[in-house]
Structures are given as C-alpha cells and as structure tokens.
Amino acid sequence: MEPVPHIEGLNRRFGIADTAQVVAGKGGLPVVRITSPAAHAEVSLYGAQVLSWQPAGAEEAIFVSERSHWEPGVPIRGGIPVCFPWFGNKADDPKAPKHGFARTREWRLDSLCADDDGSVTLVCLTSNDDSTRPWWPHDFLLAYRIRIAQTLRLELSVVNRGAGPFRFEEALHTYFRVGRVQQACVRGLDGVAYLDKTDGFREKRKSGDLLIAGQTDNAYMDTEGPIEIVDSSLQRRLRTDKLHSCSTVVWNPWHDGAATLSDFGENEWQSMLCVEAGNVMRGAVTLAPGEEHMLRATISVLPQ
Numbered sequence: 001m002e003p004v005p006h007i008e009g010l011n012r013r014f015g016i017a018d019t020a021q022v023v024a025g026k027g028g029l030p031v032v033r034i035t036s037p038a039a040h041a042e043v044s045l046y047g048a049q050v051l052s053w054q055p056a057g058a059e060e061a062i063f064v065s066e067r068s069h070w071e072p073g074v075p076i077r078g079g080i081p082v083c084f085p086w087f088g089n090k091a092d093d094p095k096a097p098k099h100g101f102a103r104t105r106e107w108r109l110d111s112l113c114a115d116d117d118g119s120v121t122l123v124c125l126t127s128n129d130d131s132t133r134p135w136w137p138h139d140f141l142l143a144y145r146i147r148i149a150q151t152l153r154l155e156l157s158v159v160n161r162g163a164g165p166f167r168f169e170e171a172l173h174t175y176f177r178v179g180r181v182q183q184a185c186v187r188g189l190d191g192v193a194y195l196d197k198t199d200g201f202r203e204k205r206k207s208g209d210l211l212i213a214g215q216t217d218n219a220y221m222d223t224e225g226p227i228e229i230v231d232s233s234l235q236r237r238l239r240t241d242k243l244h245s246c247s248t249v250v251w252n253p254w255h256d257g258a259a260t261l262s263d264f265g266e267n268e269w270q271s272m273l274c275v276e277a278g279n280v281m282r283g284a285v286t287l288a289p290g291e292e293h294m295l296r297a298t299i300s301v302l303p304q
C-alpha cells in the first residue's frame, strides 16, 4: 500500500468538487467518497469494494462489520467484495486465497464522472501481474464499472488477454444491511435447485420464499431473474436484477458461524444477509482469447 501522497494525487486527478473525493479511509486505504443528490456512497480502491450506498431518502443498504480488518492482504468484512477468479476455496489448491485475489488487491481508478442526472460513475481496473500468476497463470483484465444513483449498477467485465482459453468463477458478494435477518426472506428462488454448503454441497430444491432461520449457505443454480430480500423490520425490499449471471449465493453465518469469524461483531450476523450475483461452480464461465464477459447486478431499494 502506498502512503497518503498517492491518495492525494488520485484526488487531484479524479476528484470532482462537492461530489466525489478520493480520501484515506480506515487503515489508510484509499476510498472514493461520493455525495450527490441521488445517493451517498463509498468505494474502497482496495478490492474495488463498495462499502456504502445510501440512495437519497433511504437508509444505508450495505453492511460493513464494525470489527472488519482494514489492512492490505486481508479481506474487508462487508460491503461488496469482488470474488474472482474462483469462488470459495480454490478446488485444486487449498492454500490459495479464499474467493480469489481480486478482493485483496488495490485496483487502479480509471475514471470518475458525474452526470447531469445526479449519478456518479467510476471505473476501476486490475489485471494479471507477478503476484497473480503463481495462483492463476492467465492474462486477464478486469474492468469494474460502478454507477451510483438511486439504483446501484455494478458491471464486472472480464477480458481474456492470453493466448488460450480460461475458465473462471466470479461473484459480487453483496452484504446487504437488514433490520433483523430473522424477519427477512428471499424471494425469487422458488423451485430453483441449489447446493447446500452447510450439508456437504448436497443438491436440494425448495419451493416458496426462503426464510432465514439458521445458518444458510446456498448456491442457487440457473437463476437469471430478479432476487429480492423482503426485510419486514426495515419495511423495504432490496432487489437485485441480474444480467449474464446464472448463479446466486445466499449466505448468513447465524450465531454459531459468526462466532468462528473474528471480524464479526457480537450479534452483527443479525444485521446482514448476503445475496450474491455471480457465475460459480457449474456456472463458471469459459472465455476464449480476446473474448469479454460482463456480469451486471442492478440493486434497488423499494418499499415493502
């Protein structure tokens, strides 16, 4: 991690008066802070991780743990981690960083623009280098376009810059903030087959809304449609519309799972629910040389 002068340089180059600044966030990590008539948001360049998004007139939609670590090499607990090029543990290497290396790299800020409609869009880039090749020997470019407005639009593009094809998994591991997870349910997964990680990845199928009543770690397959968290305690719905995403992961560690994670505060598990748009497990994507794949998630906060 480079010292603060690097952050000041980014702010001089990209900052937009009264609307968007690059500042030193927790742990000195660079953060783009956006305050526009449409929304307030924060995006850490470390991991290109959205940390906060609060559309005008609504409460904060994103959860970040009060016990999160804020240091290079360690994932931030909360926000919207970008998982790439594998999801969870790497199948052929148990020592590889969980959820890939994208979430623990500082990304390059490529552009930051404000539009007349009050939206602000930033583009962050990262690509292969000597630190990624030992884990994954492919040449790639990741371009992440984040549009902050009354809705939050996330577009993750993967480009194959190598000479041969590669296969990857990806997910936008969104930690939604909920009032009380026990009073939330997930709608849009009715009848969809899923792999239950809490039960040895056994394949199951459930009908109706998903009530969160215990540790939940399900990877739903073939889910192209919108998914909603219905949060009765905050009386709102958190909706994710997806494009080019065939899987959705739903995760809450519940009391016992959170207790094993040092970066979760006491009872914080009740205030979060991850609903993750992605392409994981048998939904992994194969890209030929020169090809590009774009995953889009558009998030909105709606009345219940």
Ligand code: TA6
Pocket (backbone or CB within 6 Å): 075, 088, 098, 099, 173, 197, 217, 249, 250, 251, 274, 276
């Ligand atoms: O998305 C669900 C999951 O893969 C869970 O299995 C759980 O471990 C979670 O992600 C958090 O992973 P992390 O590496 O951030 O602790």
